[in-house]
Amino acid sequence: MSKTHIIKWCHALSLFALVLFFHALVMAATQDLSPAPTSDWPWWVWPLLLFVFCFVLGIVAVLAGVGGGVLYVPLVGGFFPFHIDFVRGAGLMVALAGALAAGPGLLRRNLASIRLALPVALIASACSIVGALLGLYLSKLNPNIVQVCLGTTIFGIAILLLFSKNTEKPVVTKQDAIGLALNIHGCYLDEATQEIVHWKTHHTLLGLVMFIFIGVLAGMFGLGAGWANVPVLNLLMGAPLKISVATSKFLLSITDTSAAWIYFNKGCVIPLIAIPSIVGLMFGSFVGVKLLSIVKAKFIRYIVIAVLLFAGLKAIDKGLGIGILG
Amino acid sequence: MDNKQIPEQITYANILFFGAWIGIFIMILTYVVYATGLITPHVDIMLIIQNWDKGVDEYMHITNSPRGWEWLTLLDKSDYLNFVGLVLIALLTIVCYLFLMVGYKKKKDWIYFFICLFEIIVLAFAASGILDAGGH
Numbered sequence: 162m163s164k165t166h167i168i169k170w171c172h173a174l175s176l177f178a179l180v181l182f183f184h185a186l187v188m189a190a191t192q193d194l195s196p197a198p199t200s201d202w203p204w205w206v207w208p209l210l211l212f213v214f215c216f217v218l219g220i221v222a223v224l225a226g227v228g229g230g231v232l233y234v235p236l237v238g239g240f241f242p243f244h245i246d247f248v249r250g251a252g253l254m255v256a257l258a259g260a261l262a263a264g265p266g267l268l269r270r271n272l273a274s275i276r277l278a279l280p281v282a283l284i285a286s287a288c289s290i291v292g293a294l295l296g297l298y299l300s301k302l303n304p305n306i307v308q309v310c311l312g313t314t315i316f317g318i319a320i321l322l323l324f325s326k327n328t329e330k331p332v333v334t335k336q337d338a339i340g341l342a343l344n345i346h347g348c349y350l351d352e353a354t355q356e357i358v359h360w361k362t363h364h365t366l367l368g369l370v371m372f373i374f375i376g377v378l379a380g381m382f383g384l385g386a387g388w389a390n391v392p393v394l395n396l397l398m399g400a401p402l403k404i405s406v407a408t409s410k411f412l413l414s415i416t417d418t419s420a421a422w423i424y425f426n427k428g429c430v431i432p433l434i435a436i437p438s439i440v441g442l443m444f445g446s447f448v449g450v451k452l453l454s455i456v457k458a459k460f461i462r463y464i465v466i467a468v469l470l471f472a473g474l475k476a477i478d479k480g481l482g483i484g485i486l487g
Numbered sequence: 488m489d490n491k492q493i494p495e496q497i498t499y500a501n502i503l504f505f506g507a508w509i510g511i512f513i514m515i516l517t518y519v520v521y522a523t524g525l526i527t528p529h530v531d532i533m534l535i536i537q538n539w540d541k542g543v544d545e546y547m548h549i550t551n552s553p554r555g556w557e558w559l560t561l562l563d564k565s566d567y568l569n570f571v572g573l574v575l576i577a578l579l580t581i582v583c584y585l586f587l588m589v590g591y592k593k594k595k596d597w598i599y600f601f602i603c604l605f606e607i608i609v610l611a612f613a614a615s616g617i618l619d620a621g622g623h
Contacts, residue, residue, distance in 0.1 A: 204536055244539060262511075264507075268497070275499075279587075280602055282606065286606065290613050290618070301544065343598060415610075418581075425573070425574075426555045428543050428552055432521065433536075436515075439514065440518075
């Protein structure tokens with residue numbers, strides 16, 4: 162089979178995946194799976210549906226350059242009948258599994274900087290425990306509060322993705338005292354230009370403070386926090402984009418672990434929901450990586466931003482009980 | 488500039504690699520056992536489906552599900568057998584940090600040694616289930 166044929170097949174497959182994804186979305190939006198007569202369906206329909214949904218979600222997430230968790234929680238929370246507690250528990254396991262699978266490659270290639278990750282991970286993981294406890298407390302008080310806060314956060318993330326302009330190689334003229342004390346610097350080989358890029362950070366203290374908020378949000382809503390990690394590492398602290406993206410992914414494996422344990426011990430991780438989600442999203446991610454070089458990722462990114470805006474509004478609508486979006 | 492990886496970074500990567508894939512393999516295997524009904528679950532699947540729209544406390548009460556580490560006593564039930572893979576991937580980071588700590592101790596990089604130590608304490612604290620003590 163020629164390369165052109167392979168590309169055509171991949172285009173067709175990605176188009177099919179997208180159509181399936183948005184078909185599910187539209188179906189869910191119009192019929193809302195939530196009040197479906199769950200007991201009338203054979204039980205295996207649910208894990209199967211979840212697996213297929215997460216498989217497509219995995220493809221779309223990779224193509225759009227976002228983490229699986231940030232799509233999983235609002236979409237599964239909005240369109241499946243599960244309580245938000247279980248969606249957040251599964252969402253964290255999904256984000257954790259994805260980060261753990263990606264971590265080894267990033268560490269071996271020295272793209273994920275351990276010196277940059279360790280201090281921020283300590284702050285973010287400790288704060289994600291606080292966020293998880295706060296999220297569970299609010300959900301016990303009234304789950305609608307969590308829905309509204311989640312919707313607002315997702316809406317904000319969509320806006321951030323739309324307007325954030327990351328810098329490939331930020332210029333850091335002088336490293337600050339904390340960055341120097343922690344010895345946060347490094348170098349990597351830019352494969353495109355075959356150039357060795359040296360980097361260091363600045364505004365380290367402010368960056369560390371930002372990770373308090375990131376940790377709380379990640380734990381509270383069960384979201385992976387790559388959407389927030391990358392801008393802080395790249396735009397604020399001045400780490401190159403490649404280092405920021407890789408370190409962020411590695412960071413999730415630590416931040417999400419602490420929050421996941423809180424949800425796990427509380428009983429929020431139901432294997433019937435979590436395992437098809439994890440496996441579906443991981444397989445989807447593998448397919449997404451294969452498709453990455455041949456599909457118009459920018460276009461998909463805009464669609465995902467639109468989906469996130471919609472999912473955010475739907476969560477707010479659900480939380481406030483307005484019912485405009487079904 | 489000292490940009491070299493400490494050897495423990497590669498050990499970290501290797502543990503993550505094998506641990507994550509073994510965990511995912513166990514998850515798939517135990518889920519097949521669960522889904523095929525080869526071993527009886529503690530909570531009937533239909534009971535889960537009927538109650539997964541309820542908050543976690545209500546769900547736990549109705550399904551008589553264990554909290555924290557009590558699930559270890561139910562490893563002969565297919566639903567809790569699934570927890571083995573999930574717990575394995577959730578424990579990996581703690582194990583990896585132990586190796587990193589050793590590396591930083593050898594290098595006498597005390598700041599990062601203590602960062603690793605504190606991280607292990609944070610993760611162990613979260614994993615211990617102490618924070619759920621008031622949830623019964």
